[in-house]
Amino acid sequence: MEHSIEYLEKQFQDRIDRGENIEAKDWMPEKYRKTHIRQISQHAHSEIVGMLPEGNWISRAPSLRRKVALLAKVQDEAGHGLYLYSAAETLGISRDELFHQLHTGKAKYSSIFNYPAVSWADMGAIGWLVDGAAIINQVMLTRTSYGPYARAMVRICKEESFHQRQGYEIMITLCNGTEEQKEMAQDALNRWWWPSLMMFGPTDAESTHTEQSMKWKIKRKTNDELRQQFIDITIPQAEFLGLTVPDPDLKWNEERGHYDFGEIDWTEFWQVVKGYGPCNKERLKARNKAWDEGAWVREAALAYAEKQSAKKIISKAV
């Protein structure tokens, strides 16, 4: 029996309202599918591009222990990229197509990775702040309505929280170190603080996707709520380190039970989103270079696999 789109949409919304997961083979509105492809692939691209700023410090890590931890962390990000591309593929798009969107600049990824990692302390600050901000978003996504995405996020969150502690531990070590190390840590906080707050996206008033995303339980909290949650958690951590958050307007508001904070530079936010951040071009160039230089390898692997399966068919026939 054929159902009208309105009926199916109603059934679909009812399932979401009951807290059921939507699975790959279930009927879903086209817009839900597209929204998920956009969001999951943006997330996957962020993991892959996110390997670059930290990856550039692997060869310079200051101790064997730190080197191994950083290598493992960046490798985890590649793994997260894999789960997420696979989750996006369940919605009927190929990994190659998603890569094409990234490489041509059509797809977005988290703007934070368009900032340069210029000192070892940035490995601490990125883990502490960037992974910290990401976790706040991602813990919410473990309960998102699309099953394959939610399940990928459960595993990703476990690893991310490990990364965050690892980053904070780098900061603690620096802050317990020499004056030079403390300065390095403060400088990293100064540079990563505001971009980390921008990771939650535009204010609710400016956010174009929030309302629909809340209805479909893709998001369960608004950008501003998540940003506030991040600030409230992070300020005591900065105080413990003895570092100063670079915001003169920051102060505890007893009445609200939250920290008040200064105005985010939205001009800078949009500049980076639109492709004019400090490293946008370098990041895309690095991804394109790896992809283009790897083309002959992927072609060879495919050709070899085809020859092998042809051999199997012949040997079965004989």
Add this chain to the structure above:
Amino acid sequence: MQDNLYTYLLMLGDNSMILGHRLSELCGHGPSLETDIALTNMSLDLFGQVRSYFQYAAKVKGDDATEDSIAFLRTERKHLSSLLVEQPNTDFAHVITRQYFFDQYHLLLLEQLCESNDDQINAIAKKSIKEVKYHHRFSKTWMRRLAQGTDVSHQKMQVAVTSLYPYTEELSKANGVEKAMLAEGIGADLDAIKVQYYNELDGLLSDIGLQKPEEGYFYKGGKEGIHTEHFGFILSDFQYMQRTYPDMTW
């Protein structure tokens, strides 16, 4: 201090460290996510081995030596890795060929070190061989895949084999320290390894349709601390933090 044992540990650790470093340079730049993850995994395994060897070397050396002082504070001439492992990541064909040429040796070496009468080396070898069996399977499979994939991949593999084969002999050519360690029942018998090594290597190359260079010349020097010009750049990268900010805790 037991000088020969210390030097032998440096030789074992340096090979893993410099190859691990070369692989780590590729993290985030592999031809596919799967190969990126695999190469990083091998780098991680190798650095794990480095830590085991250098923690032991630090004990042997005594004073206030640590795994990091040994890893980060030696000059070019004090590094005893073979020339093969410092060769650059020219392209994926070179990466795979360098890896297979080393893995084949590494596997044979560790099989023998699993019998070492030095308890520490014996234990490190037993742990490492599990990892190196995987590295060997990975690189050998890719040798075949690329040699027999497309014309382009075949040509690139031939270029890589021609350029890297002359670095292979040094691996199994015993120097004084290695001979002394063999005599003490600690080290491996490199003469025996050499025969098996070239049986495997030449057998594979012929099987997958690649030619080894006809000239038969080989390079040496790394094991005595005389490296290629690549090495100084590796160290300036590797030691940057320790040299710029001496005596700090990270």
